[in-house]
Amino acid sequence: MEWFAAENYDAGRIVLQRGVALMYLVAFVAVLRQFRPLLGEHGLLPVPGYLDRVGSRAGPTLFRWRYSDRLLTAVGWLGVALAVSLLAGLPQEGPPWLPLAAFLVMYGLYLSVANAGQVFFGFGWESLLLEAGFLAAFLGSEQVAPPILVLLLFRWLLFRVEFGAGMIKMRGDPVWRNLTALYYHHETQPMPGPLSWFFYHMPRPLHKVEVAANHVAQLVVPFLLFLPQPVASVAAAIVVLTQLWLVLSGNFAWLNWLTMLLAFAAVGDDQLAALVPALGPALAGGPTTAGPLWWVVLVIVVTVGVVVLSWWPAKNLVSEHQAMNASYNKFHLVGSYGAFGSITRRRSEVVVEGTEDEDPATATWHEYVFRGKPGPVDRWPRQYAPYHLRLDWGMWFLALGAPSQHRWFTVFLVRLLEADLRTLRLLARDPFEGRRPRWVRARVFRYRYTTADELRRTRHCWVRHEESELVAPHSLEGLRGVA
Structure with missing residues (x-):
């Protein structure tokens, strides 16, 4: 099973597991603070009435059994507790089934919330968080080496996020093709950040350079994620840098943060140690075993399932009528992603x-x-x-x-x-x-x-x-x- 165990990606697994857990923590805190006034029993769009109207079309949700604000609060706090435990690395210290169970329960809880969330949860990054949480469940624990198949699935997810966003821009608004999109975007984006005014007022030739660089990062770099090291790590670094630029220029919830985390599926320990030599000793001596047979079989089955489900998003990527954000199943797995296919001018x-x-x-x-x-x-x-x-x-x-x-x-x-x-x-x-x-x-x-x-x-x-x-x-x- 030497092919199954990725011995050079311990740091990548640590960042992925803890980073995804952190994003779930942020998401569940938002659920506790916002869900009841927006969607609770006396909210703006009450969940009970919605589920009565749409029935099974809403998708799997615990709240189809019954909804109450008290149950929602319990779901939120359980999600917070699981996210904190995974962020601290506690389940990862045990056998691989322990973080598997923690991530899957957390995924199921948030799936219940998202499928009942209507327009307030109708964002592409909800599906992105759900898919990332599902895949993180199969990264294993500190007793086994990271499965190379799961790391490749994470790279495929990142590819769909980046390449999908690049293609929707090229197929969509002409301002992306003539490189003038940022003449408008920093001013008209949904929620500007503290530095957005300054980004907007940069010289227009620099705005064109930004757009051109974005096209390279989203249309070329994603293919490099699947090449041998150190090329894959370099591609991941480019993704992180471009996403940091977006973090500085606006507020897009956890979209950019989660995309940066996904890039670590392509970062090798050797390449990270070369960049930060102090990390070398800490990254040495990681687990090399593939794990028990049941674990190997489970990961292979999940990988085959993702490959089968990938037909629809892959077809969407090459379609002239590309959907910007789309889920092809009620579990929000293996979807299509993209953002800002059109730019508001005012x-x-x-x-x-x-x-x-x-x-x-x-x-x-x-x-x-x-x-x-x-x-x-x-x-x-x-x-x-x-x-x-x-x-x-x-x-x-x-x-x-x-x-x-x-x-x-x-x-x-x-x-x-x-x-x-x-x-x-x-x-x-x-x-x-x-x-x-x-x-x-x-x-x-x-x-x-x-x-x-x-x-x-x-x-x-x-x-x-x-x-x-x-x-x-x-x-x-x-x-x-x-x-």
Whole structure:
């Protein structure tokens, strides 16, 4: 079984197992903090009603048996406990079935959450996290060498993420082909970060260099991941560097962070020790055995299963009608990935306001401030990734006119009129400090970054002006009938 055991990838396994566990920890913390106000029994899109409507079409979920906020909390805390144990490396110290069980239970718990999450969990990186967690279950423990087959499956996952993103760009918006995409993207991306203003204001020729470099990183480098060392490690390093650039320039939840972790499936111990000599002694003397027969057979069966399921994403990669993010089964395994096949040219934001005055026509209105999305023009963007602010992302899609967002948004306005504490905790600032407003409204504003001169004069990051009214002033009685 010498071919089965990858003796030069102990560091890669450590990073993959602990890194994926860290991303699950972030995801389950977000579940505990956000799921109930968004999707709970009294949420914006309650899970019980959704599961009653769609039945088995939702996919496998523990909540089909029954949903309660208490059960959701138990699922979240169990997920946190498992993620912490794997992050600390405790199951990895035992036989290979122990981390196998821990990762699979964690995967199953998050699958239950994601399949009930509707539009608030309708992101490609949900499937990416699920698939990475499933594969991490088969990396083994410290008693066996990392299976080379599983490392190759991780590289295949990374290939689909990177090459899929590259192809969707080339097939999609012409600004990717003429290298002008970053003339717009840093300003119009869903959730800018603290450095996005500076990235946007870099010279335009440098923006073209960025786009060209991105095409190389996503269309050429992924093929190098499957070549012998040290080429594979060099390719992985390029992936990590390009993803770090994206981390610095915006907030994309755990997408970039998880992609960097996947790259370590191609990083050899020898190459890592050559780069950081101090790690050499720690990486020496790792396990060399393939493990018990049942373990070898299980990994081979899983590998064959992934190869069979790969037909659909492979076909998608070469299709002229490539889907940007797609799952081909209800378990979110072996899917298609990609991002920003089209670039928004201008930024619109929905601004939500309330007032305690009796007459909305003459009222003084006060703005609700969200945590991550642009709001008051003097508020500089924060860094939240890899944490995922689901309400803020929903507000970005709402401003784009996505019809799927309007149903929950009406309920959201009702919750503001009710001064619902759980909903208000999703925000950065409630202008009424827990009191009920008499009226709420929503207006659409056009946003743009300030120029360097405007920033010096005003200290403001944004300039905005009103474009339209999305929701006229409504009272609680008026909106409850609509919701």
